[in-house]
Amino acid sequence: MERPRYGKERRAKRVRISTLYRTHCSQVVECQWNDYPSPSPCKNTVDFAEEVLPTSAVAEPPKVEEPKTYVKKKQRIVKDEQVKVGTEMVIWTDPALIYSCTMCEECGRGDSADQMLLCDKCDRGFHMFCLSPILVSIPPGDWICPHCSQSTTAYEFQMVQRKIVEYFRFKKFVPSKTVMEGIEKRTLKKQKSSSSQKRGLRLLPYVPTIDLQRRLEQMASLAAALTNIGLDFSDSLSYGYAPRTANRAANEKGGMREMSKEDKVTLDRCKAMCKRGEWQPLMVTYDLRQGFVVEADEDIPNMTFIAEYTGEVDYMCCRHYDSGNSIMGLLFSDDPVKELVICPDRRGNIARFLSGINNHTEEGRSKQNVRCVRYSINGEARVILIAMRDIRKGERLYYDYNAYYTEYPTQHFV
Numbered sequence: 001m002e003r004p005r006y007g008k009e010r011r012a013k014r015v016r017i018s019t020l021y022r023t024h025c026s027q028v029v030e031c032q033w034n035d036y037p038s039p040s041p042c043k044n045t046v047d048f049a050e051e052v053l054p055t056s057a058v059a060e061p062p063k064v065e066e067p068k069t070y071v072k073k074k075q076r077i078v079k080d081e082q083v084k085v086g087t088e089m090v091i092w093t094d095p096a097l098i099y100s101c102t103m104c105e106e107c108g109r110g111d112s113a114d115q116m117l118l119c120d121k122c123d124r125g126f127h128m129f130c131l132s133p134i135l136v137s138i139p140p141g142d143w144i145c146p147h148c149s150q151s152t153t154a155y156e157f158q159m160v161q162r163k164i165v166e167y168f169r170f171k172k173f174v175p176s177k178t179v180m181e182g183i184e185k186r187t188l189k190k191q192k193s194s195s196s197q198k199r200g201l202r203l204l205p206y207v208p209t210i211d212l213q214r215r216l217e218q219m220a221s222l223a224a225a226l227t228n229i230g231l232d233f234s235d236s237l238s239y240g241y242a243p244r245t246a247n248r249a250a251n252e253k254g255g256m257r258e259m260s261k262e263d264k265v266t267l268d269r270c271k272a273m274c275k276r277g278e279w280q281p282l283m284v285t286y287d288l289r290q291g292f293v294v295e296a297d298e299d300i301p302n303m304t305f306i307a308e309y310t311g312e313v314d315y316m317c318c319r320h321y322d323s324g325n326s327i328m329g330l331l332f333s334d335d336p337v338k339e340l341v342i343c344p345d346r347r348g349n350i351a352r353f354l355s356g357i358n359n360h361t362e363e364g365r366s367k368q369n370v371r372c373v374r375y376s377i378n379g380e381a382r383v384i385l386i387a388m389r390d391i392r393k394g395e396r397l398y399y400d401y402n403a404y405y406t407e408y409p410t411q412h413f414v
């Protein structure tokens with residue numbers, strides 16, 4: 001199966017280079033200050049020459065032996081030997097200096113150079129964390145800033161039951177209000193009578209919204225979000241990058257907890273309900289800062305099954321430079337080649353839209369209302385999202401993206 005192409009090679013061009021004049025000043029003396037191409041209208045009032053290059057550095061540039069990478073008017077990267085001036089007036093200079101006066105178009109500051117993303121059309125700079133929604137990694141391919149990109153209206157899924165049934169490939173759709181009320185009554189009865197539930201140990205099935213129209217809206221909201229990011233719906237793990245045989249929970253470093261029989265029954269029941277269109281009471285909405293988010297559309301009790309994290313299973317070692325922001329750890333092993341991740345590249349479900357908490361602040365941590373738990377189920381690793389407290393209708397769902405060994409940069413999360 002063809003892997004998506006991601007690479008480090010675009011990084012240097014598209015993110016402001018943070019290396020400062022100290023390592024590059026030998027090139028600087030060859031340039032005229034007023035010939036510096038300015039990729040972005042520099043908003044700061046400090047004189048650029050004074051700020052970036054002290055006179056002492058210009059007077060005695062250290063020798064740099066290695067051929068350097070240069071940039072032609074900030075567009076094309078070439079090596080020393082390839083420089084051709086011709087008739088046009090071209091200034092070849094070091095990218096670090098070209099971009100060193102780039103200010104973020106949103107906040108007007110020039111700090112956090114390693115987070116400064118440059119538009120591939122206008123070369124204006126934007127801090128990745130100042131964008132709405134925030135970007136946590138350099139996007140693959142070209143990146144066009146909000147000023148240059150035509151404002152496209154988000155795709156809305158048609159609120160037609162037949163279309164929704166087709167999209168989710170429901171085998172048997174359960175539209176009847178009476179059936180839904182029955183399900184709810186049975187579920188509530190079971191929840192109350194369970195003694196282990198009183199101790200907060202058992203997984204609870206979710207209770208779908210009874211109102212059919214509202215349930216269709218919930219489904220359409222997910223269909224629209226998935227369509228907007230080019231994903232198909234899939235409620236189970238997909239194999240191809242890594243074979244299913246690679247998913248052996250026994251490979252987990254220190255062992256993986258086994259899902260109890262009762263919880264497995266609940267999980268299977270939720271999966272079956274989902275297949276019939278007895279949907280989780282969740283709505284996908286759009287937030288300016290966070291992008292697509294998930295909100296509880298009913299009160300959800302503690303320990304309720306929210307969703308399984310799905311997508312394509314791949315080897316972690318193949319994803320080291322992946323800029324995807326939704327990669328989920330599936331298996332952590334002592335042997336790095338056995339480690340697995342879930343990558344909703346082409347397929348996924350509602351789980352990939354849940355927000356992450358900001359691990360760096362108390363306020364951020366207090367938002368967490370969902371737990372992400374990895375279980376061994378029939379010998380295979382699976383990732384399950386579970387309510388970790390009672391969640392009120394309208395609350396946004398958050399879990400800890402860094403619950404395992406990952407280092408998701410959440411310091412700018414809201």
Ligand SMILES: C[S@@+](CC[C@H](N)C(=O)[O-])C[C@H]1O[C@@H](n2cnc3c(N)ncnc32)[C@H](O)[C@@H]1O
Nearest residue numbers: 134136290291292325326352353355356413414
């Ligand atoms: C797994 S995706 C979640 C879905 C995402 N919002 C979307 O529209 O596709 C993770 C990305 O969502 C955004 N995000 C998630 N939680 C956030 C938060 N608390 N604050 C800001 N952005 C957040 C960030 O852009 C992050 O890289």
